[in-house]
Amino acid sequence: MAGLYYAKHNKRVQSDLRQLTRALAYSQTMKKLSKKKEVRDNIKKIDRSQSSDLKKQYLFELINSIPHIARVVTTDQYVYRANKVEEKPSDVSRISYPPKEIVKIPQGRCNYNGNSVFYCSVDPSAALFEINPREGDLIALSKWKVEQRVSAKIIGYTKAELNSEFNGVGEKSISTSDIGLYDYINKYFDSWFRSPTEHFYELTSIVSEKLLNDGSLEPGPGGNQIEPVHDNIAILYPSIAWDKSDSKSNKPAHNIVFSQKAIDDGVVSAVEIVFGDIGRVEKGSVTFNNTIKTTDISDSQINW
Incomplete structure (x- = not known):
């Protein structure tokens, strides 16, 4: 019985770890996508802006x-x-x-x-x-x-x-x-x-x-x-x-x-x-x- 319990427990732990790993990977992916979108938006702002000060701000953020x-x-x-x-x-x-x-x-x-x-x-x-x-x-x-x-x-x-x-x-x-x-x-x-x-x-x-x-x-x-x-x-x-x-x-x-x-x-x-x-x-x-x-x-x- 003890062996059966530990086997089920280990499966649950492994399942939880897999879910946690997937969640972390998804979180990292979303962060990358969010960062890249932010960068794309900054580049668009640089292209459209008529203000040198704003261009400088957006460029510094890129750098x-x-x-x-x-x-x-x-x-x-x-x-x-x-x-x-x-x-x-x-x-x-x-x-x-x-x-x-x-x-x-x-x-x-x-x-x-x-x-x-x-x-x-x-x-x-x-x-x-x-x-x-x-x-x-x-x-x-x-x-x-x-x-x-x-x-x-x-x-x-x-x-x-x-x-x-x-x-x-x-x-x-x-x-x-x-x-x-x-x-x-x-x-x-x-x-x-x-x-x-x-x-x-x-x-x-x-x-x-x-x-x-x-x-x-x-x-x-x-x-x-x-x-x-x-x-x-x-x-x-x-x-x-x-x-x-x-x-x-x-x-x-x-x-x-x-x-x-x-x-x-x-x-x-x-x-x-x-x-x-x-x-x-x-x-x-x-x-x-x-x-x-x-x-x-x-x-x-x-x-x-």
């Missing part, structure tokens, strides 16, 4: 609803920046971030509220195509060395892309239950940041303001907390010009945005500049004519 994943940019990294110029530059300030007084919205993807930022790419070809070169343009293509270890927040990549491009950082930083929402939001960020027009500049500049000034970071590879090593954090996003580039690499190029303070504090420094005029521009390639390289860059002075 706060997913983890902030970061990649540590180490001191062995080089980045590249291209500038259209009127003549051969003599001072590094001419090829660095633009002066604050000329920065307006919409002007750049990450220039916000009149604050200037430093755009660059990990690939020189992508950096060149980012500025849409035309035949006859005078160009200064500069190479910069990362002098201080810095954390770059990654935006515009799905979890699968994070895994393939950044050594599995997505697998280690995004829980299985968060994948759908993370990918959904970042696909919008990707379309905004990679848009070839200025239509989304207001949105991307607001996102950049949030990311560059919010120091909170999620754990990165290995689960270790990545602490910012500089007052301002960089942003890393996909280059819009990669499909135009003739780079031999099979990997996409990534753009990095540094704050003005980071540049002023020497987080990166110019090590070489190539100056010349643009010849033929074709899909996948561009030719430089009459090129000349720097012999030395010292105390912001450029020597040719």
Whole structure:
């Protein structure tokens, strides 16, 4: 009799556990659906709103609803920046971030509220195509060395892309239950940041303001907390010009945005500049004519 009682009791317990498991799973599913609906509603509000303050509020809510994943940019990294110029530059300030007084919205993807930022790419070809070169343009293509270890927040990549491009950082930083929402939001960020027009500049500049000034970071590879090593954090996003580039690499190029303070504090420094005029521009390639390289860059002075 005792055995029969315990058998029935165990069946009831198992049945209760199954019901509880189903109830919990249903609750989690409903929470995900509710969260995704809230995100969709926010995106619609962003699209319809005429108020910059409201757009900022909705965008901040989007950003706060997913983890902030970061990649540590180490001191062995080089980045590249291209500038259209009127003549051969003599001072590094001419090829660095633009002066604050000329920065307006919409002007750049990450220039916000009149604050200037430093755009660059990990690939020189992508950096060149980012500025849409035309035949006859005078160009200064500069190479910069990362002098201080810095954390770059990654935006515009799905979890699968994070895994393939950044050594599995997505697998280690995004829980299985968060994948759908993370990918959904970042696909919008990707379309905004990679848009070839200025239509989304207001949105991307607001996102950049949030990311560059919010120091909170999620754990990165290995689960270790990545602490910012500089007052301002960089942003890393996909280059819009990669499909135009003739780079031999099979990997996409990534753009990095540094704050003005980071540049002023020497987080990166110019090590070489190539100056010349643009010849033929074709899909996948561009030719430089009459090129000349720097012999030395010292105390912001450029020597040719």
